[in-house]
Amino acid sequence: MAEDKGVKQLATPERQAAAAEQTLKYVGRNLPLHDAVAKATGKIQYTGDMNFPGMLQAKILFSPLAHARIKKIDASAALALPGVAAVFSHENTPQTLYNSQVWFAGQEARADERLFHDTVRFVGDRVAAVVATDKKIAAKALGLIKVEYEELPALFDPEEALTENAVEIHPGGSPFFEKEFGCGNPSETFKQAELIVEDRVETPKIHHAAMETHVCIAVPDHSGKITVYTPCQILYSVRLVVAEVLGLPYNKVRILKTPMGGSFGGKQEVTIEPLAAFFAQATGKPVKIEYNRQESIISTRTRTRTIGYVRTAVDQNGKILAREVKTIVDTGAYTSNGAIVSMAMGKKLFRLYRIENQVYRVQAVHTNTPVAGAARGYGSPQIHAITEINLDHVANRLGLDPVEFRLRNLVHPYDEDLSGGPSLGNARIIDCVEEGAKLFRWHERRTQAEAGRSTNGRFRRGVGMACATHSNGYFGAFQDFTTMTLRMLEDGSMILNSGIHELGCGTVTTMKQIIAEVLDINPDRIEAPEGDTETSPYDVGSQASRVTHICGAGALKAARKVKEIFRREASKILGCEPEDVVMRSEIVWSKHKPEEKMTYGEMVRLIQQKNRTEIIATETYQAADNPGSYGANFVEVEVDTLTGLVRVIDLLAVHDVGKAINPGFVKGQIYGGVQMGIGLALSEDLQIDPKSGKAKGDSFARYHLINAPDMPSVEVLLIEKGGDLGPFGAKSIGEIATCPTAPAVVNAVNHALGTNLTTLPLTPERILAALNE
Amino acid sequence: MKLEFKVNGKTYELDVDPESRLLDVLREELGLTGAKEGCGEGECGACTVIMDGLAVNSCLVLAAQARGKEILTVEGLAENGELDRLQQAFIDNGAIQCGYCTPGMLMSAKALFLRNPHPSETEIRTALAGNLCRCTGYVNIINAVKDAAEGAV
Numbered sequence: 001m002a003e004d005k006g007v008k009q010l011a012t013p014e015r016q017a018a019a020a021e022q023t024l025k026y027v028g029r030n031l032p033l034h035d036a037v038a039k040a041t042g043k044i045q046y047t048g049d050m051n052f053p054g055m056l057q058a059k060i061l062f063s064p065l066a067h068a069r070i071k072k073i074d075a076s077a078a079l080a081l082p083g084v085a086a087v088f089s090h091e092n093t094p095q096t097l098y099n100s101q102v103w104f105a106g107q108e109a110r111a112d113e114r115l116f117h118d119t120v121r122f123v124g125d126r127v128a129a130v131v132a133t134d135k136k137i138a139a140k141a142l143g144l145i146k147v148e149y150e151e152l153p154a155l156f157d158p159e160e161a162l163t164e165n166a167v168e169i170h171p172g173g174s175p176f177f178e179k180e181f182g183c184g185n186p187s188e189t190f191k192q193a194e195l196i197v198e199d200r201v202e203t204p205k206i207h208h209a210a211m212e213t214h215v216c217i218a219v220p221d222h223s224g225k226i227t228v229y230t231p232c233q234i235l236y237s238v239r240l241v242v243a244e245v246l247g248l249p250y251n252k253v254r255i256l257k258t259p260m261g262g263s264f265g266g267k268q269e270v271t272i273e274p275l276a277a278f279f280a281q282a283t284g285k286p287v288k289i290e291y292n293r294q295e296s297i298i299s300t301r302t303r304t305r306t307i308g309y310v311r312t313a314v315d316q317n318g319k320i321l322a323r324e325v326k327t328i329v330d331t332g333a334y335t336s337n338g339a340i341v342s343m344a345m346g347k348k349l350f351r352l353y354r355i356e357n358q359v360y361r362v363q364a365v366h367t368n369t370p371v372a373g374a375a376r377g378y379g380s381p382q383i384h385a386i387t388e389i390n391l392d393h394v395a396n397r398l399g400l401d402p403v404e405f406r407l408r409n410l411v412h413p414y415d416e417d418l419s420g421g422p423s424l425g426n427a428r429i430i431d432c433v434e435e436g437a438k439l440f441r442w443h444e445r446r447t448q449a450e451a452g453r454s455t456n457g458r459f460r461r462g463v464g465m466a467c468a469t470h471s472n473g474y475f476g477a478f479q480d481f482t483t484m485t486l487r488m489l490e491d492g493s494m495i496l497n498s499g500i501h502e503l504g505c506g507t508v509t510t511m512k513q514i515i516a517e518v519l520d521i522n523p524d525r526i527e528a529p530e531g532d533t534e535t536s537p538y539d540v541g542s543q544a545s546r547v548t549h550i551c552g553a554g555a556l557k558a559a560r561k562v563k564e565i566f567r568r569e570a571s572k573i574l575g576c577e578p579e580d581v582v583m584r585s586e587i588v589w590s591k592h593k594p595e596e597k598m599t600y601g602e603m604v605r606l607i608q609q610k611n612r613t614e615i616i617a618t619e620t621y622q623a624a625d626n627p628g629s630y631g632a633n634f635v636e637v638e639v640d641t642l643t644g645l646v647r648v649i650d651l652l653a654v655h656d657v658g659k660a661i662n663p664g665f666v667k668g669q670i671y672g673g674v675q676m677g678i679g680l681a682l683s684e685d686l687q688i689d690p691k692s693g694k695a696k697g698d699s700f701a702r703y704h705l706i707n708a709p710d711m712p713s714v715e716v717l718l719i720e721k722g723g724d725l726g727p728f729g730a731k732s733i734g735e736i737a738t739c740p741t742a743p744a745v746v747n748a749v750n751h752a753l754g755t756n757l758t759t760l761p762l763t764p765e766r767i768l769a770a771l772n773e
Numbered sequence: 774m775k776l777e778f779k780v781n782g783k784t785y786e787l788d789v790d791p792e793s794r795l796l797d798v799l800r801e802e803l804g805l806t807g808a809k810e811g812c813g814e815g816e817c818g819a820c821t822v823i824m825d826g827l828a829v830n831s832c833l834v835l836a837a838q839a840r841g842k843e844i845l846t847v848e849g850l851a852e853n854g855e856l857d858r859l860q861q862a863f864i865d866n867g868a869i870q871c872g873y874c875t876p877g878m879l880m881s882a883k884a885l886f887l888r889n890p891h892p893s894e895t896e897i898r899t900a901l902a903g904n905l906c907r908c909t910g911y912v913n914i915i916n917a918v919k920d921a922a923e924g925a926v
Contacts, residue, residue, distance in 0.1 A: 030867065032864050032865070032867070033869055033870070035872070036863075036864040036869050036872075037856075037864060038872075039869045039872030039875050040847075040856065040860040040863050040864055040872075040875060040879065041847065041848070041850070041851055041856070041860065042806070042807020042808075042846070042847035042875075042876045043807075043848075044872060045806070046806075046809070046873065048806075048809070048810075049800075049806035208907070209905070209907050210871070210873070211809070211811045211817060211819050211871070211874045211906065211907060212809070212871070212873045213810075213811070259872070260871055261871050261872070261873030262871040262873055262907050262908060264907065292810075292812075292813055293811065293812040293813060293814075293817075503871065504869075504870035504871030504872060504908055505870065664867040667912075667913075668867050668870055668908070668909060668913060670910075671909055671910030671911075671912040671913065672870065672906075672907065672908045672909055672910045673910075674910050675907070675909075675911070676907065699814060699816070700811075700812045700814065700816035700817055700905065701814060701816050705907070706910075707901075707902050707904075707905060707911075708897075708898045708901040708902055708904070708911040708914070708915065709895075709898045709899060709902050711898075711910055711911045711912070714910060714912055
């Protein structure tokens with residue numbers, strides 16, 4: 001790509017060294033989350049805590065069947081119940097088809113979802129809704145709706161979806177998406193290979209498990225405008241889908257980002273917002289939809305269940321000669337992001353190891369199961385589970401240490417993506433593995449675990465590791481840019497207007513730290529409100545691990561522009577050249593007259609009075625690189641061979657983040673990512689019943705998150721070598737944080753037991769079955 | 774149904790639906806929305822409050838069971854505008870991300886301190902076993918409770 005060359009020139013080691021020499025005042029510090037006090041005191045108002053005058057509550061009737069045609073809906077008894085305002089179903093709602101993951105206008109995606117269908121396609125599909133004065137009445141009315149179904153044959157197994165005469169869930173059947181891409185000549189290389197190691201690895205459907213369930217409120221007004229309050233990740237995606245379903249112009253749909261009670265991709269796609277918006281439009285009243293836990297688990301989005309077939313060819317020295325990866329991606333009953341996540345998975349294969357001959361093939365299928373969608377890592381946890389478990393298998397067959405084997409093959413800084421993607425940038429995965437192995441005492445602990453095993457006791461220890469890579473935005477795949485307006489007010493305080501979304505990761509504070517650094521202003525004096533589609537400039541959203549790298553660069557650019565304008569205008573007041581204007585700790589002066597000092601605020605007032613202008617800049621930052629973020633996890637486990645239970649003893653997470661704007665936030669992401677990754681490895685699974693299609697894991701009593709006693713101690717090592725175009729060299733962490741964990745844990749368990757377990761999660765049943773083989 | 778109880782030091786006499794849960798009364802009648810409903814079945818702990826000194830899942834407590842009891846919610850933790858040391862420790866340790874589990878975590882930790890002011894790490898982890906968090910991996914939460922226990926805040 002032509003653009004990549006330019007990027008490479010900019011990102012030189014010299015530039016990086018120059019940046020490191022600067023003394024940083026706010027960047028690199030552990031400032032607390034901007035709303036930490038409000039959260040610690042219970043004062044912050046999440047969407048579920050909000051009420052509007054005259055607000056109605058909606059409850060949804062979900063399908064008890066996996067696949068059925070709705071023959072008849074009789075809502076008369078429900079409508080007769082006092083307090084019921086309306087009952088909605090496919091009979092009286094727009095039949096506009098949409099796709100829940102589309103985030104920009106004109107994006108091509110298979111649109112196969114409606115507010116309500118005349119055919120239900122999974123247990124948990126929407127059948128009807130009651131809108132009533134309160135939740136209890138709405139719930140009671142749901143029980144009065146009589147639905148007659150004609151049951152249809154259903155399909156739950158993604159591999160069965162690829163067989164002839166499989167149940168057709170949507171016209172055309174499965175696969176609904178197929179793709180193949182790669183580099184070199186894998187098929188020829190395989191013919192000459194000395195060793196080929198094959199595996200089938202399977203990852204489950206999992207629930208994002210944000211503590212806040214799905215919730216939103218839609219409020220109509222006198223002009224026909226609908227305002228939606230929602231804890232979302234992509235405001236402009238919500239606007240797009242709501243406007244299309246309701247048939248409204250975009251400027252008659254206003255989306256406001258509310259405090260986020262956790263998302264992890266689960267609230268990235270547009271699920272309940274168009275329903276609430278339509279109910280509000282139809283009833284003329286504010287309408288709240290608040291799902292309970294079971295509804296959030298089965299009827300929103302899940303991580304995409306993935307089956308991977310991987311073949312790796314190596315020579316005797318442990319060099320990977322070729323690899324072939326085939327995945328079957330189960331998107332559930334509606335397409336959602338099935339095609340895009342399929343591609344996102346495959347791309348990672350070309351960005352972690354130097355493999356000259358490699359091919360990726362994917363088939364995406366529909367099943368009569370809960371709908372998959374965006375989930376932290378967007379396919380990366382799955383593809384890395386598939387390949388990293390296989391690589392340990394390869395190392396084992398070669399008799400090579402897994403760390404040594406990986407070090408012989410990992411990518412180097414500024415390697416190219418052999419499949420044609422953007423340059424890897426300053427890819428520091430080798431540093432992660434080398435330094436991590438040292439800090440973890442890898443060789444010593446591995447040997448100790450093996451030595452301890454000879455006693456053959458009930459508990460067996462194992463030590464494992466895995467690597468991963470993830471992206472920094474959409475550059476190279478989709479349009480990626482952000483626009484921000486930054487102002488300095490008459491008291492020297494500042495406002496950043498932008499389309500940012502705080503997900504609890506520290507985005508707001510991160511933007512403040514970047515601006516504070518440039519303008520030498522206390523970050524507490526900067527307001528950075530979250531996005532509002534009516535007043536914020538456009539942003540692509542909190543997705544694709546782009547926020548710090550792209551939005552952060554946008555904040556940096558806007559701050560630099562404001563500084564330039566401020567110095568230019570101040571120079572007129574101070575009677576000097578702009579470069580002579582000194583700005584330090586909110587005090588400004590001319591270097592020629594250091595005795596004449598004033599505050600930023602006093603200067604802004606003078607600029608308004610004398611220069612008749614204000615200190616404001618609107619800047620657009622266009623993404624120009626997409627380096628890899630890298631991470632490696634090292635972990636020790638203890639397996640109880642009697643019960644099959646695994647205890648993760650401790651874990652070291654090493655991450656190449658370029659530069660941590662706020663190391664505390666970065667570590668916070670890693671700790672949470674590790675918790676999610678251990679769950680994927682050991683306990684989390686929706687457990688779709690193969691007969692009924694019902695999710696057995698539809699409540700926290702039957703869906704097991706890692707809790708405080710089960711969580712191991714986690715050590716974090718950050719590699720901060722900058723070198724790419726993010727602000728101060730920063731790269732992403734939110735998604736990569738969870739990517740290496742599950743395969744590292746699985747590899748440790750396989751090390752402990754001498755097994756090759758490849759179906760996640762490694763439940764006690766699966767472990768005991770493997771031990772009894 | 775008449776309900777007389779004390780919440781955050783204040784006595785209330787309410788007329789409530791006998792089917793309502795303590796969580797509903799706190800959130801809907803008293804406007805104390807700090808306690809959250811994360812699961813409605815006592816698994817996630819987001820609704821944890823302290824009833825007569827013990828941490829309870831307010832989604833599993835019927836309003837009638839709160840009769841004559843003293844309830845402490847997250848809104849009552851700070852006294853005279855001064856944050857409780859647990860709250861301060863949570864802020865200082867980065868123990869708060871999305872914040873949705875925070876009120877419940879704080880109340881479970883507070884209840885632990887009421888019976889054991891100097892808990893070990895194992896005791897802290899056990900006391901928080903019924904409070905789920907998806908953001909923090911509990912690491913900074915446990916650090917915060919340790920800090921508060923040691924009087925480091």
